Amino acid sequence: MSEFMKIRKQYVTPNPYSRPQKSLKEIRAIVVHWVANPNTTDINNRDFFEGRKRGESGYGSAHEIIDLDGSIVIAIPEHEM
Numbered sequence: 001m002s003e004f005m006k007i008r009k010q011y012v013t014p015n016p017y018s019r020p021q022k023s024l025k026e027i028r029a030i031v032v033h034w035v036a037n038p039n040t041t042d043i044n045n046r047d048f049f050e051g052r053k054r055g056e057s058g059y060g061s062a063h064e065i066i067d068l069d070g071s072i073v074i075a076i077p078e079h080e081m
Helices: 042-054
Strands: 007-009 064-066 072-074
Touching (some): 042 072
Parallel strands (some): 007 072
Antiparallel strands (some): 064 072
């Protein structure tokens, strides 16, 4: 891992299934979830949520996704749910 973490904003396209753009009133908890996808990256997981925009695979997304190398992609702005 490098000395500095790489953090990128690559927001999911607004849509009703993975980014409805509803305002978040407050943060009450932080959930850390291990996806257990071998040989995947933070961008691969972000793209999974991007693919949900058509509504074919249910609802859901993540604000921030951390790669095994420590890099982070921000997929949803922190003020949105």
